[in-house]
Amino acid sequence: MDAALRERFGVEGQWGLWREHVVRWAECDIYAHVNHAAYLTLFEDMRIEWWVGAGGSFSATAPGPVVGSLEVKYHTPGHFRDKVLLTVRTASFRRTSFVHQYGMWREGDGLLCSARALCVVIDNATGRKAEIDDAMRQLMAERDGAVAEV
Template identity: 85%
Template sequence: MRELYGVEGQWALWKEHTIRWAECDIYAHVNHAAYLTLFEDMRIDWWLGAGGGFSPTAPGPVVGSLEVKYHRPGHFQDKVLLTARTASFRRTSFVHQYAMWRDGLLCSARALCVVIDNATGAKAELPEEMRRLMAERDGAVAEV
């Protein structure tokens, strides 16, 4: 499947998607905000698949910063592959990378995510098993 979309590099998570009209501008190009929503979906899928959860009393990730690069336009009804991986992690944060592919790279993004205890608003530590998964499956680097 990766070859079909022109995917380069190793990615821990991927899913196919067909661009909907609601994700486009008047010229049938993927709207910049739609990329971010699709990447957010990947972040949530990654977090849940790594054993995290979402509740008012459980720790969860929030985006501290986000950088996006638009390489080529995507269009209405394009079949694309969305990918996500963890590039690095610290005690209470991690860096995710995202990409959208269709015959090569269309859009890439990098998000610094901070884990917050939703009950208190304080930073929370990444569970050891999640850190291990980031390193082993995603190839993420532990930063100091």
């Protein structure tokens, strides 16, 4: 992320992946506020984009992330047609799980919403936990600044 984009949205910290978005009417309630569920859907989109970009896939035979827990903090309301920046990064990882952090930043205003998800990697063929491969662990550490937990 370059300095101009960071300043435009008031972004703080290191983020592994980001994408600009304009809030659509379908993501709002009748008062033109971003609906609480829309934040989670947008963060889910970022989780999928992160996983696929890191070499993962989604199929019946490949391991994939399942959300084990999710914590959301709404800082200030978002509105219809707001220009926002969606961000995701891996904060930490273990053998079969990782913690993602998400942010939605409004142009000229800073952080609107943040979230933290504990994701467990599951082998879709067996339903059992699967290990995160070394290449993905390395990406988590180098690009996102993630910390390996024991």
